[in-house]
Amino acid sequence: xxxxxxxxxxxxxxxxxxxxxxxxxxxxxxxxxxxxxxxxxxxxxxxxxxxxxxxxxxxxxxxxxxxxxxxxxxxxxxxxxxxxxxxxxxxxxxxxxxxxxxxxxxxxxxxxxxxxxxxxxxxxxxxxxxxxxxxxxxxxxxxxxxxxxxxxxxxxxxxxxxxxxxxxxxxxxxxxxxxxxxxxxxxxxxxxxxxxxxxxxxxxxxxxxxxxxxxxxxxxxxxxxxxxxxxxxxxxxxxxx
Amino acid sequence: xxxxxxxxxxxxxxxxxxxxxxxxxxxxxxxxxxxxxxxxxxxxxxxxxxxxxxxxxxxxxxxxxxxxxxxxxxxxxxxxxxxxxxxxxxxxxxxxxxxxxxxxxxxxxxxxxxxxxxxxxxxxxxxxxxxxxxxxxxxxxxxxxxxxxxxxxxxxxxxxxxxxxxxxxxxxxxxxxxxxxxxxxxxxxxxxxxxxxxxxxxxxxxxxxxxxxxxxxxxxxxxxxxxxxxxxxxxxxxxxxxxxxxxxxxxxxxxxxxxxxxxxxxxxxxxxxxxxxxxxxxxxxxxxxxxxxxxxxxxxxxxxxxxxxxxxxxxxxxxxxxxxxxxxxxxxxxxxxxxxxxxxxxxxxxxxxxxxxxxxxxxxxxxxxxxxxxxxxxxxxxxxxxxxxxxxxxxxxxxxxxxxxxxxxxxxxxxxxxxxxxxxxxxxxxxxxxxxxxxxxxxxxxxxxxxxxxxxxxxxxxxxxxxxxxxxxxxxxxxxxxxxxxxxxxxxxxxxxxxxxxxxxxxxxxxxxxxxxxxxxxxxxxxxxxxxxxxxxxxxxxxxxxxxxxxxxxxxxxxxxxxxxxxxxxxxxxxxxxxxxxxxxxxx
Ligand SMILES: Cc1cc2nc3c(=O)[nH]c(=O)nc-3n(C[C@H](O)[C@H](O)[C@H](O)COP(=O)(O)OP(=O)(O)OC[C@H]3O[C@@H](n4cnc5c(N)ncnc54)[C@H](O)[C@@H]3O)c2cc1C
Numbered sequence: 011x012x013x014x015x016x017x018x019x020x021x022x023x024x025x026x027x028x029x030x031x032x033x034x035x036x037x038x039x040x041x042x043x044x045x046x047x048x049x050x051x052x053x054x055x056x057x058x059x060x061x062x063x064x065x066x067x068x069x070x071x072x073x074x075x076x077x078x079x080x081x082x083x084x085x086x087x088x089x090x091x092x093x094x095x096x097x098x099x100x101x102x103x104x105x106x107x108x109x110x111x112x113x114x115x116x117x118x119x120x121x122x123x124x125x126x127x128x129x130x131x132x133x134x135x136x137x138x139x140x141x142x143x144x145x146x147x148x149x150x151x152x153x154x155x156x157x158x159x160x161x162x163x164x165x166x167x168x169x170x171x172x173x174x175x176x177x178x179x180x181x182x183x184x185x186x187x188x189x190x191x192x193x194x195x196x197x198x199x200x201x202x203x204x205x206x207x208x209x210x211x212x213x214x215x216x217x218x219x220x221x222x223x224x225x226x227x228x229x230x231x232x233x234x235x236x237x238x239x240x241x242x243x244x245x246x247x248x249x250x251x
Numbered sequence: 252x253x254x255x256x257x258x259x260x261x262x263x264x265x266x267x268x269x270x271x272x273x274x275x276x277x278x279x280x281x282x283x284x285x286x287x288x289x290x291x292x293x294x295x296x297x298x299x300x301x302x303x304x305x306x307x308x309x310x311x312x313x314x315x316x317x318x319x320x321x322x323x324x325x326x327x328x329x330x331x332x333x334x335x336x337x338x339x340x341x342x343x344x345x346x347x348x349x350x351x352x353x354x355x356x357x358x359x360x361x362x363x364x365x366x367x368x369x370x371x372x373x374x375x376x377x378x379x380x381x382x383x384x385x386x387x388x389x390x391x392x393x394x395x396x397x398x399x400x401x402x403x404x405x406x407x408x409x410x411x412x413x414x415x416x417x418x419x420x421x422x423x424x425x426x427x428x429x430x431x432x433x434x435x436x437x438x439x440x441x442x443x444x445x446x447x448x449x450x451x452x453x454x455x456x457x458x459x460x461x462x463x464x465x466x467x468x469x470x471x472x473x474x475x476x477x478x479x480x481x482x483x484x485x486x487x488x489x490x491x492x493x494x495x496x497x498x499x500x501x502x503x504x505x506x507x508x509x510x511x512x513x514x515x516x517x518x519x520x521x522x523x524x525x526x527x528x529x530x531x532x533x534x535x536x537x538x539x540x541x542x543x544x545x546x547x548x549x550x551x552x553x554x555x556x557x558x559x560x561x562x563x564x565x566x567x568x569x570x571x572x573x574x575x576x577x578x579x580x581x582x583x584x585x586x587x588x589x590x591x592x593x594x595x596x597x598x599x600x601x602x603x604x605x606x607x608x609x610x611x612x613x614x615x616x617x618x619x620x621x622x623x624x625x626x627x628x629x630x631x632x633x634x635x636x637x638x639x640x641x642x643x644x645x646x647x648x649x650x651x652x653x654x655x656x657x658x659x660x661x662x663x664x665x666x667x668x669x670x671x672x673x674x675x676x677x678x679x680x681x682x683x684x685x686x687x688x689x690x691x692x693x694x695x696x697x698x699x700x701x702x703x704x705x706x707x708x709x710x711x712x713x714x715x716x717x718x719x720x721x722x723x724x725x726x727x728x729x730x731x732x733x734x735x736x737x738x739x740x741x742x743x744x745x746x747x748x749x750x751x752x753x754x755x756x757x758x759x760x761x762x763x764x765x766x767x768x769x770x771x772x773x774x775x776x777x778x779x780x781x782x783x784x785x786x787x788x789x790x791x792x793x794x795x796x797x798x799x800x801x802x803x804x805x806x807x808x809x810x811x812x813x814x815x816x817x818x819x820x821x822x823x824x825x826x827x828x829x830x831x832x833x834x835x836x837x838x839x
Contacts, residue, residue, distance in 0.1 A: 076666045082675055103312060110323035110338045112704060123326065124760040125338045163667070170665075194666055202654045202674075203307035218671075219678035221614060221654045224304035226489035226498060228615040235447040238610050246301050 056093050060100040060132065064153065068139045069095055071155040075162045076197045083218035084211075086197055094200030094209030099132050106130035117183045127183065131192060137181055138189030142169065144179040166190065204246050213251040216243040253543070254552045259285045260830075262542055262556035264527045264571065267351015268811060269797035270562030271505035272406075272818040274521075275479065275513040277558075280826035285554065286521035287544050289563070290317065290347030293354055295506055298496035306653035310494035313340065315355050317347035321526075324566060325701040326759050328718040330583065336704050336712060341760040342596075343767055345564055349523060350505040352564065352765055357493035357618040357650055358469035358502045359809045360412050362403050362816075365396035365432045366630035367806035370640075378635050384722050386694040388593055389640070390803035393775045393784040396432045399816045402823075404435050406815030410503035411475030411483050413440035414467035428464045430625040440472045443486065447611050448682035449622040452647035455740045461624040466648060467812075468619035469503035479512035492618025493650045502618065522546070528708055530559050530575035530794060538793045538833075539577075545708055557833075558793050558825065562818075565799035569594075569698050569770035570713040578771070578781045578790045583695045583716075589781040589789075591699045593692035593769040594715065595805045596757075598723055600750035601685035602734050603658045604743035611682055613652025621648030627733060628807050629689065639725040641689035644807045645733060647682060654678060660745050684737055686730045686750075687764065692804040693720055698770045718757050727751040766810050768802035773817075776839070783837040785824040786817060792835045795821055 058066045069092045079085025086092070098104060115128040129137065146154040146165060154165060168174045172187035200209030202216070204224065210216065216223050223243030231239065242251050260282035263270045270286055278284045293315060308314050322345060325334035346352030366373050371391045374383065416437040417427025424437075442465035445453070453463040470486040477483070486501040500507055513519050524547035530539045531553065541555040561568045572578055572590045581592035623646030625631060634640060654674070658681050663673035701714040731750040738746050774780025777789035786801055788794040797818045799810050806813075824836055 077671055078668050080668055080671075082668065082672050108313070108318040108320050108339075110319045110336045110704075112336070114703065116333070116335055119335055122328075122756055122758050122760065123335045124341050126335055166666070197666075198670075199307060199311060199655055203311070204305050206305075207307055216654070218675050219654060221652070221678065224301040225614075226301055226304040226487075226491055228488040228490065228612075229485070231612070231615050232444045232446070232488045235445075235450065236610050237612075239612050239615070244301075246305050 051093070053087060053090050053093060058096045060096050060104060064155070065136070065139050066092070066096070067155040068143065068153070071157075071162060072166065072193060073197050075159060075166055076194060077201055078159075084214040086201060088211065089201050089209055089215055090211040091197050091200035091209045094203070094207050095196050097208040098196060099135060104130060104132040127188065129184065134184060134189060134192055137184050138193070141176045141179040141181040141184070141186070141189070142174070145174050170194075205249065206245065206247050213243045213245060213249065217251055254550055256552060256554045258541075258555035259283045260556065261285075261558040261560060262287060262554050263560045263562055264542060265289065265351060265561070265563035265567070266349050266505065266521055267346060267562065267564060268353040268505060269814055269818045270351070270560070271353070271509040271513070272815060273560045273562055273797060273822055274519060275509050276819070276822040276826065278513055278516045278519040280830070282518065282830070284519045285556070287525040287527055287542065287554065288349055288521060288523050289526040290349070290523065292523045293348045293350050293496070293506070295500060298498060300498040303495040303498040304489065304491050306491075306655050309355070309491070309496070310653065311655055313344060313494070315346070315348065315496055316340065317345045321707055322347060323704070323706070323712055325704050325712050325714045327714070327716055328756055330695060330716060334701055334714045334716070337759065342758065342763045343765040344762065345765055349510065349521075353504045354496050354506065355494050356504075356811065359466050359619045360407065360410055360469040360503070360812045361467045361644075361808040362431060362812050363806040363808045364430060364625070364628060364630065367628070367808065368392040368394065368396050370629060370804060373630055374640055377630075377633075378640065382635060382638065383640055384693070384720060386720075387722070388692045388694055390593070390772065390774055390779060392803065393773055393780070394817075394820065399820055400432065400435055402816035402819035403812060405478065405819055406812065408439050409477050409479065409508050409815070410469040411440055411471035411477060412438050412467060412469055413442055413472035414438040415442045415464050417464060426464060428625050429462050430628060430631045438467070440475060443468050443470065443472050443617050443620060444488075445622070446616060446620055446649050447609060448647050448649050449620065451682065451741060452684065452737070453622040455737055456622070456624050459737065459740065461626045463622045463624050466619045466621040466623055466646065468617060470497070470501050470617040470619055471503070477508055479509060481508050481511050483507055486617045488615050488617055488620070490614035490616050490651050491653065492616070525552070526708060527563070527571065528574070528710055530561070530571060530577060530791075532576065532791060536576065537791060539791055558795070558829075561794065561796045562798065565767045565770060566698065566713050566715070568796050568798045568800045570700070572771055572781065572788075572796070573700050573713075574710060577788055577794055580699060581697050583697050586694065589771075589777065589779065591697045591770055592779075592781075593772050593803055594696050594698045594717060594767075595690045595692045595769045595802070596717060597690045597764055597766050597805050598688045598719065598727060598751055599686060599763050600727055600731065600734070601683045602738050602746050602748045603681050603683050604738055604741055604746045605660045605677060605681045606743050607680060609680060611649065611679055613649055613679055616649045616651055618650045619648070620650065621646050627730060634729070637725060637729050639722045639729070641691060641722065641726045642807050643686040643688040643726070643730050645684070645686050645730065647684050649682065652679070658683075658747070661747050684734050686734060687807060687809075688723065688726055688730065689807045690805040691720070691722055692769055719751060719755055724751055724753050724755060728753060766799065766805065768799040768805045768810065771796055771800040772803045773801040774803065783835075785836045786821040787829075787836050789835070789839055793833060795825065797821055
């Protein structure tokens with residue numbers, strides 16, 4: 011099946027992702043060669059392992075605005091960032107395995123006291139997506155996914171500034187800005203981390219900024235100051251770009 | 252039913268930097284030694300090239316760090332507040348597993364100055380009564396620089412320390428730190444090579460009359476065989492150092508300098524996934540009979556031992572003492588008690604300078620890569636007119652260049668097309684000028700056991716009560732001016748700054764450094780210290796407590812050179828005096 015490029019490709023992804031036959035593939039815990047082969051499935055053939063269908067469409071629609079495609083460099087969708095987020099949420103990060111999650115919780119603690127919500131990232135995404143969609147339906151009579159780019163930007167800006175009252179959408183504990191913070195952080199992580207985690211497809215984001223990835227050996231380069239490094243990136247699994 | 256192990260001469264709680272030093276030196280003296288490490292095994296073989304070249308796994312998701320789920324503390328700013336758990340690591344991030352924080356440290360290996368170790372004496376001379384805050388609780392270390400010098404020297408040989416000597420037996424050497432204490436020997440290895448930012452900083456600093464020198468490094472600049480016969484390979488400037496397991500066998504860690512040697516000794520053994528929950532005391536409470544731990548199967552095990560070494564990191568050591576009833580807990584209301592007293596931390600600050608036309612290649616670096624000046628440490632300048640005591644390392648370092656969280660100029664959008672353009676335009680075009688400061692100890696910055704929160708073993712979390720005091724906030728403002736003067740000389744296209752505001756409270760969320768100190772400090776009398784100059788508990792004489800807990804306040808130097816020296820100083824007293832005649836090594 012031919013996949014269009016550019017803007018129409020993104021529309022295609024967001025519109026038809028679930029119509030396609032998919033293979034349920036977990037990308038972790040595979041041999042290096044197999045993982046390398048699977049590391050960058052086209053996003054349209056990717057079956058989310060954590061997100062439900064409408065949640066997945068929400069993530070695609072949000073990532074598309076957090077890092078839009080243009081001629082500066084790849085957008086979050088071209089970079090498979092949603093795949094990264096889905097994989098992370100499905101793993102130990104999503105379950106907050108390494109966080110201290112014993113109560114009592116004080117969600118009103120001052121920001122300087124750090125994360126004090128009773129939610130794992132999995133729960134936080136589920137609740138955040140639901141609240142934003144409820145807001146979008148109330149305000150625009152459509153789910154977030156179906157809003158045009160400009161309106162999605164407005165909603166994301168409001169989330170970031172905490173100008174959407176999640177409590178009015180049955181989310182009394184989670185703040186809009188906290189949900190936005192996770193979404194943005196994870197999106198940027200997926201854009202800039204090693205492709206073995208599912209994002210940074212083709213290492214295009216690293217190429218754009220000039221980061222050589224996992225080369226990790228610069229003895230012959232340390233003495234050369236103020237010279238642009240000439241080589242492209244490599245990944246942990248040995249891909250080159 | 253508690254399982255009982257075969258008895259040992261010495262049990263070591265924690266197999267990080269201090270635990271590894273104590274292990275090998277006690278084993279060399281012929282003792283039967285067993286180390287109990289709470290976390291997993293960590294070997295070089297598991298972290299071969301290129302696996303650690305993975306920012307998300309190692310630095311962001313912290314795969315070789317302690318897990319907050321198991322090792323959290325609670326934190327608050329003052330005694331009126333309810334402390335809350337560090338649900339994820341923020342201002343500090345401890346290590347666990349074999350090697351402790353020594354596997355993912357930055358490896359800046361720098362000595363405190365002679366003045367740092369006698370800070371109270373210095374303060375009494377340099378300041379008039381009433382000039383400093385009256386809740387200051389600073390103290391001298393009960394050891395002098397000269398007493399420790401041979402042990403700094405030895406530990407630096409263990410690590411293959413790479414640096415420029417500044418003071419060789421009293422003679423000031425060009426290119427080194429003229430304010431350092433005299434060294435009996437030059438650095439074992441020459442300094443690491445410079446990067447663009449370090450040469451720019453050093454050039455301007457020199458022009459301004461300062462005395463720049465290369466960051467002393469425990470990532471070796473060339474091949475090195477240490478006194479234990481362990482070999483380190485020349486650092487290849489891979490750019491994945493601080494937060495990462497070294498992929499090149501170049502960064503000194505317990506693994507690369509000590510463990511391969513001690514593991515070969517038949518009288519040494521160690522257990523991983525073995526979490527010590529208390530030290531068990533004899534009925535007279537003057538000696539310990541061993542420790543109790545939870546093993547990898549969740550079973551309770553008693554390990555009998557004649558000597559107990561608590562080497563579980565600063566705050567874990569304090570917690571184990573509190574849980575075991577070793578020494579009187581500190582009460583900030585009355586000032587009585589010593590365990591938990593004088594907790595101190597450190598602050599940092601920086602300016603980020605953006606130069607469109609310069610390529611800093613930040614991915615080409617060792618963790619310690621940098622140049623620093625010591626012109627603003629206690630005794631090297633007059634702080635009295637500014638009403639504070641303290642100072643900082645002022646440096647331009649480039650510890651790594653992995654892109655998640657990169658610096659961007661002011662005004663860059665935090666997302667969207669503008670963010671993407673920002674990262675494209677500015678990745679690799681910035682450098683930092685930073686401060687790493689001293690932190691004094693105060694009557695109401697302290698540690699105790701949390702009344703509410705428990706760990707997975709059912710033990711109370713340690714509670715940290717800490718906030719910035721006017722002294723440290725004045726210091727920050729003073730140093731900010733110094734940094735901005737250097738920025739001006741360097742003339743970037745733009746810069747951003749991050750220093751503590753005069754009314755700042757401690758931000759527990761953003762990383763500062765894992766240089767936590769105090770809480771079971773060393774001193775001359777049991778009135779104001781928990782352990783003596785040999786790190787021996789005043790109360791339970793067969794318990795020794797190496798770690799940052801011993802510092803009565805924090806100096807500007809990174810702590811680990813001092814921890815190494817103190818461990819060697821302590822273990823010498825144990826092997827030469829204590830095992831022959833067990834009892835207090837210093838009369839109370
Ligand atoms: C990112 C980072 C960068 C750093 N950079 C520098 C630097 O550049 N220069 C410098 O001087 N210092 C640096 N440090 C600090 C340095 O790592 C520590 O000073 C040093 O490792 C402390 O040694 P330690 O033996 O006290 O503790 P650790 O090395 O942390 O070892 C303690 C061990 O005890 C174990 N343990 C804890 N509790 C228990 C228990 N109950 N039972 C059994 N075992 C237990 C832990 O799992 C751990 O393995 C850095 C730290 C970090 C985290």
